[in-house]
Amino acid sequence: MDSLQYFAPTTLQEAVQLLETNSGCRIMAGGTDLIVQMHIGTASPPAIVDIKKIPELNKLQLSDSDLLLGPAVSGASITEQADIAAIYPGLVEAIDLIGSTQVQGRCSVGGNLCNASPAADTVPSLIVNNAVCEIHGASGVREVAAESFNLGPGKNCLSEGEILSLIRLPKPVPGSADAYLRFIPRTEMDIAVVGAAVSVTIGGDGVCSAARVAIGAVAPTALLVPEAAKALVGTDLNDQALENAGAAASQAASPISDKRGTAEYRIKVVGVLTRRAAAIAKQRALQN
């Protein structure tokens, strides 16, 4: 580790060039995963490219059409903005659940996504909000939907030399809202045993016209569950519809058993959380 090189580029172009010329280097946003991995010895990159000094990667811009979320923006700088929480309450809830106050001051949504933990709190919320990830590389720019960004535990879709440059969340149509719930055995400072995010759109007639359901920590990556959404769309989100969505989420889950919970337990809990998150999203949507 003594030979570690540290780069702090100030433009995206410079960052891409550094990634190209430094094979095996790691991109660092808040560092709350990478620096821990370096401390405990599971990562020993030859070089780090710190992206926090790149103004365009620190963009945080809410407009009439979308939220532009730079991958280097800290969790705390998002959660303290009431206008963002009003539109994406579930996403902000998820960000607020990451680590401690101290960790929130550094961690980023982009890093949470790229770290590719199956239990990452923000990923199900990005998925239900139709987030699109913009990726820059030497050969240009491409876009990937949040649900396709991660490929497995610790593995994302970035090729060597590529960098996540922006997360774009379209603004929900009126009558929409999201919610995120996670289960942990304590109230703070833990990693999701199960997570569930739901977004719904309710029309003037009280019928759910669109829904998305995504679950975390119950498969190798966070999963979009179209069957759970189908159970909600076309209903007035009555108890039976919510129950059906929960059952679909349990059906889609393929968790492992580990120290945080058994597979059987996670399958049951993901159904409960999906049902409850859908109920919260419904209440919020009715007020929007």
Place this chain on the structure above:
Amino acid sequence: MATHVKTTINNEAVEFLCEPHESLSSVLRERLHLTGTKEGCTTGDCGACSVMLDDRLVCSCLVLGVETEGMSIDTVEGVAKADKLHPIQEKLLEHAALQCGICTPGIVVSAKALLEKKADPTEEEVRFWLAGNLCRCTGYDKIIRAVLDAASVLREEA
């Protein structure tokens, strides 16, 4: 290769040399001898190394020294003014809210950050805010009472 870093620490210009892999907590303690900041876990779990970085509460073990170029750092050493303790420090003493004391500097920095953001927090808000500051001695109740008490002192002073 050692890098030359220019920062502001507790309102004074401070320059240091450090290797890219060195954490800010290690730089503070071993290169600058600001040993008020404690290192507990070095993985961002215990909060003993809490400092303010550009007015944002962070674990200094999860910051690289080289990252702090041009930034301002506030450590526990800057909390008391001359020979006068900060009300949070006074109240921690008064409530006997420390035993071994390793977590205390982190608690002071973290609680001060909370009270600057929110002058009248509820007990629940204090507990959530301080969830990242582990104390293995006190059982937390005295710490929480001391912070709430300090909050009321600070409100009276304001």
